[in-house]
Amino acid sequence: FGSEEVWLITVPSSSPPTAALPLYATVQIQFDQNPEDIGMKLKNRLDGTVLFDRPTSSYGKSLAGQTTHEVIPIYSTNTGDQTYRFTIEDNNKDGLCCSNGYGSYELYIGDDMEGQPLLSGSIFNSKETWLIEVPFSSPPTATLQSQDGDIYATVQIQFDQNPETIGIRLENNLDGTALFDRPTSSYGKSLAGQTRNTRVLQGKQLMK
Structure with missing residues (x-):
């Protein structure tokens, strides 16, 4: 955990004390050559x-x-169903890609080593926004909020045991x-046997 970890202790009158771990989201981002152009927000x-x-300019050139x-x-789902909005933006208006090198981002509910990302992306225009729903009694979901003029292709690949030998180009x-x-x-190598979905933006700004 970071600088602190908080536990919610529930003490019912008729049963022994129980503890519920707080819920975390983990964002993993691989930067292109201009990390200072990238900003992210979860609300x-x-x-x-x-x-x-993290407004743009939060991440240094290093x-x-x-x-x-x-x-x-x-928030813990003990407080009921939760809904979040995740936004990633790029001052250069080409996402994590192209002439500035290739990067990507992923968001997990929990630890990024525990399973599949809830959402991921790489190429977008000035920003990309997701609606995340974390219900009390069912798995979380993420829905991409469409931006005007955005046209996507989606590449889905299920890796064999050697993902490091695979390359893809469009x-x-x-x-x-x-x-x-x-x-x-x-x-x-950690992607061995897993499935990865990646959207490829084909908007006008990337076709010039």
Whole structure:
């Protein structure tokens, strides 16, 4: 955990004390060559509380090409169903891609080593927004909120035991623009046997 860890202790009158761990979201982001252009925010939609806010310029140039993790305490579902809005933005208006190098982001409910990401992305225009629902009695879901003019292709790949040997590329056949490029060695061994979905934006700003 970060600087502190908080426990909710419930002491019913007719049973022994119980403890519920707080719930965390983990954002993993691999930066392109301009981390200073990237900003992220997570907000609870029910009460308006901003739980995480990294404006653009929060990340320094020294993080170019590197991966970082942000751990965000969020509300326990003991307080009922929760809804959040996650937004990632880019001052350069091309997301984590293209002429500035290739990066990506993923958000997990819980630890990023425990399972599949709830949402992920790489290429977008000035920003990308997700609606995250964390119900009390069912698995969490994430829905991408469409932006005007955005057109996506989705690449889904289920890796074998050697994801590091796989590379994928999508390019425009008319002008040769690379819209998505993951050379071999882009995917780590930890993805062995897992499925990864990645959206590829084909909006006008990336087609120039």
